[in-house]
Amino acid sequence: MPATPSGPSGPSGPSGPSGEFTWPSTKAGKQSTVRVRGTLSDGVEQGCTLLTSQGVVYLLLWGDKTPPTGAEIEVEGTIKSDLMTTCQQGTPLVVHRILSP
Numbered sequence: 001m002p003a004t005p006s007g008p009s010g011p012s013g014p015s016g017p018s019g020e021f022t023w024p025s026t027k028a029g030k031q032s033t034v035r036v037r038g039t040l041s042d043g044v045e046q047g048c049t050l051l052t053s054q055g056v057v058y059l060l061l062w063g064d065k066t067p068p069t070g071a072e073i074e075v076e077g078t079i080k081s082d083l084m085t086t087c088q089q090g091t092p093l094v095v096h097r098i099l100s101p
Contacts, residue, residue, distance in 0.1 A: 032078065032079070033076060033077065033078055033096070034076070034077065034078070034079060034093075035074060035075070035076050035099065036051060036053050036058060036074065036075055036077075036093065037053060037072070037073070037074035037075075037100075038051045038052045038053030038054075038058070038072065038073070039051070039052050039053075039070065039071070039072050040060075040066075040067060040068070040069055040070065040071050040072075040073060041069055041070070042069050043059065043087050043088075043089045043090070044087075044088065044089060045086060045087050045088060045089075048085075048086075048087035048089065049062075049066055050089060050090050051073070051075065051090075051093070056091070057089060057090040057091070058079075058090050058091050058092075058093040059085060059087050059089060059090035059091065059092045059093065060075065060077075060093055060095050061077075061080075061083075061085075061092055061093065061094045061095065062075075062077075062094075062095035067098070067101055071101065073098055073099075073100060073101055074098070074099040074100045075093070075095045075096075075097070075098055075099060076095070076096050076097050076099055077093045077094050077095040077096050077097075078093070078094045078096070079091060079092070079093055080092040080093070080094055
């Protein structure tokens with residue numbers, strides 16, 4: 001997954017010894033919080049909302065309050081790559097909060 005150490009359009013998290021971005025662990029039993037900024041779009045299945053950031057597609061799992069398609073937002077959440085969904089697209093991301101609409 002592509003990432004940048006900082007900036008408005010990339011995920012943020014811990015840095016390695018030389019300052020480069022290191023993805024948080026998403027192995028079963030471990031949960032890490034990530035921040036992702038990107039553009040919303042509808043998935044191919046009804047009710048599925050996708051967030052695309054630097055070519056990576058996330059499936060947003062959140063409540064009923066969904067910003068409009070095409071909006072650029074930043075969210076904080078937990079990646080659940082082992083979670084099965086009916087949406088058939090994107091890496092599942094359980095959203096804890098919307099940081100900016």
